[in-house]
Amino acid sequence: MRIAGGTAPSTTAERLSVVVLVSAFASLSLLLPVATSRRSQLDALVAARVIPDVIDAFSPAAEVSARYGRRDVVDGCDIKPSESASRPAVWIRGRGCSGDNLYTLIMTDPDAPSPSNPSEREWLHWIVVDIPGECNAAKGKELVPYMGPEPPIGIHRYVFVVFKQNKTLGEVRPPLGRGHFKTRGFAAQNGLGLPVAALYFNATKEPAIRIY
Numbered sequence: 524m525r526i527a528g529g530t531a532p533s534t535t536a537e538r539l540s541v542v543v544l545v546s547a548f549a550s551l552s553l554l555l556p557v558a559t560s561r562r563s564q565l566d567a568l569v570a571a572r573v574i575p576d577v578i579d580a581f582s583p584a585a586e587v588s589a590r591y592g593r594r595d596v597v598d599g600c601d602i603k604p605s606e607s608a609s610r611p612a613v614w615i616r617g618r619g620c621s622g623d624n625l626y627t628l629i630m631t632d633p634d635a636p637s638p639s640n641p642s643e644r645e646w647l648h649w650i651v652v653d654i655p656g657e658c659n660a661a662k663g664k665e666l667v668p669y670m671g672p673e674p675p676i677g678i679h680r681y682v683f684v685v686f687k688q689n690k691t692l693g694e695v696r697p698p699l700g701r702g703h704f705k706t707r708g709f710a711a712q713n714g715l716g717l718p719v720a721a722l723y724f725n726a727t728k729e730p731a732i733r734i735y
């Protein structure tokens with residue numbers, strides 16, 4: 524297709540191709556905010572090394588949002604352990620986020636016990652499976668109960684990873700412990716493939732409250 528050069532399209536076919544191209548650009552610009560937010564979602568995960576420390580690069584096909592009380596989780600934000608002691612509200616929105624689709628949510632800490640020596644990577648905080656089409660994690664089945672962040676040393680990353688299931692996982696046996704968990708291994712064992720969305724925040728140990 525000849526578009527460069529700036530000469531006015533002469534034949535009907537050329538005029539038609541310009542129209543098609545312009546409308547393609549128009550619809551592209553409508554899609555752009557979504558594409559950009561998905562791209563920046565990946566960039567933030569790469570910058571913080573969530574990719575590759577926890578998951579491989581993936582193509583975002585959903586959005587996950589999490590909220591502790593009134594605090595929305597944003598990539599890289601700092602949330603106090605005392606604010607995140609109870610399970611957050613989590614929503615998964617995405618293409619096909621309706622009907623019979625089921626999703627798995629995993630929350631994990633790759634920095635245990637300390638970011639400079641993560642010998643227990645990953646520490647498992649939460650698994651919810653069979654989150655149904657309306658995509659509210661509260662409607663899923665809690666396979667591993669929620670445990671809030673308790674970072675002993677350093678800044679820890681807490682990562683929410685969402686997978687789309689291709690079968691129900693309600694009968695899957697939960698991992699035996701929380702330490703040395705591997706998100707990739709769990710995904711491989713359960714046929715989850717690559718993630719469809721991910722989000723992370725940071726938390727640091729709070730100074731002990733002194734009582735005088």
Ligand SMILES: *[C@@H]1O[C@H](CO)[C@@H](O)[C@H](O)[C@H]1NC(C)=O
Pocket residue numbers: 570571572599600601678680724725
């Ligand atoms: C959160 O941790 C990541 C990875 O260590 C870092 O890139 C980011 O700057 C941290 N955010 C804050 C607010 O400290």
Ligand SMILES: *[C@@H]1O[C@H](CO)[C@@H](O)[C@H](O)[C@H]1NC(C)=O
Pocket residue numbers: 689690714715716
């Ligand atoms: C689910 O997907 C995984 C990986 O994409 C595949 O290995 C597995 O066979 C699939 N299972 C079913 C029941 O389709």
